[in-house]
Amino acid sequence: MRPMLATSGDSRTGPPTGPAWAHEIKWDGIRLLAEVRDGRLRMLTRSGRDIAVALPELAGLADVADDLLLDGEAVAMVGGKPSFGHVVDRVHTMSATAAQKLAATRPVTYVAFDLLRLDGMPLDALPWSARRAALEDLLDGIPRVQVSPVFDDGAQLLAATAAQGLEGVVSKRRSSLYAEGVRSPDWLKFPHRDTMSVVIGGWRPQTGTAGRLGAVHVGLPTTDEDGMPLCDEEGRLRLVYAGRVGSGLAGRAGEQLAALLGEVPRTAYPFTTDIPRAEAHGSTWLEPRVVIDVASLGITPGEGRLRQPSYQGVRTDLTPLDLLELS
Incomplete structure (x- = not known):
């Protein structure tokens, strides 16, 4: 059901x-x-x-x-x-x-x-x-x-x-x-606030640290010409890049998310478009499995990036493919 x-x-x-x-x-x-x-x-x-x-x-x-x-x-x-x-x-x-x-x-x-x-x-x-x-x-x-x-x-x-x-x-x-x-x-x-669910495709450490979570790279699943979920040649989901989320990750929230991401398998770069080298530097790419909610001021026209996103929490009730139904 x-x-x-x-x-x-x-x-x-x-x-x-x-x-x-x-x-x-x-x-x-x-x-x-x-x-x-x-x-x-x-x-x-x-x-x-x-x-x-x-x-x-x-x-x-x-x-x-x-x-x-x-x-x-x-x-x-x-x-x-x-x-x-x-x-x-x-x-x-x-x-x-x-x-x-x-x-x-x-x-x-x-x-x-x-x-x-x-x-x-x-x-x-x-x-x-x-x-x-x-x-x-x-x-x-x-x-x-x-x-x-x-x-x-x-x-x-x-x-x-x-x-x-x-x-x-x-x-x-x-x-x-x-x-x-x-x-x-x-x-x-x-709803009163502009909150949306996105998928984590990678993370980068906090500046000056080796492994402390500083921000996560997020995106949204998309479909191919046949309306099927877009995947790479090995069947892994591809994501449309939506930006980097660092706000809201301080303290316990960031520690819990880091622990969860530590259990997710690493993978090749999972996004459909390249991001600037400076943004990608030091990042670890993950299989798109973890869905989170972010609050933002909307999406920038043309770029498709979240404006001032803030981490709200993990959506354990959603899978990445569920987001195709929400779009």
Whole structure:
């Protein structure tokens, strides 16, 4: 099962109006399908990886029903606001012992926003309004689980989320069916910040050091004339260069990313175009495997480079090929 995806809404007009639409907060978390079968809970990322061991505080979902499939997000609240960095730290934890300790000190909440199957009955062919009504009656009293609130006025919600420093708004057509793996115009997203996912193709050390991470080279996958992912002769993905990201890598964030990149195989230069020798000097090229989020001021016309990019965190729920679907 692959989650339904939202289409980017028109920022000039804002969220749609009228009774045909409902509006939810866009949570800055990790998208997860919560599935229960035969008493076992699985928390599935968009790539299909089960990370339930990392989130023991959500074990109560296994008691909701013998057969269940929910769509939602794992959200970590820090100072009253969702922190993507904190939830990323949690989903990286595959040690049950470490996860139990983190659950006590840095818990996540599963914010459910859709019900796709219950007691063996698929619900994806029902309208959103019917799925939503069933969801609201289902999850009362489950620890660390809540249902995402719904609002009628999208413009008002967009203004409120901006004032509170939240990520944005998702508007949903009340009559919409759940289209598995489809980026549907029945769901529209209106984010407040210009954040995008990119793939790391290499890194260079901090000036004056031998191995400390100073910046990463990033790019985006592309397709060939047949619409297939562009790869080299050995089948390795090629990336369109999008620039170098150094901001946001100080301290623990940079140390964690460096440790992750240390496990990625080295490769030949993975980008489709050459970069200046000064930028490439001292760089280590990696197989395009790691997806990260960066915030920026957009992309420079012509060059296709990110403007003032800042590292936000690793997207363990995405693969490089997933980004072709997002483009």
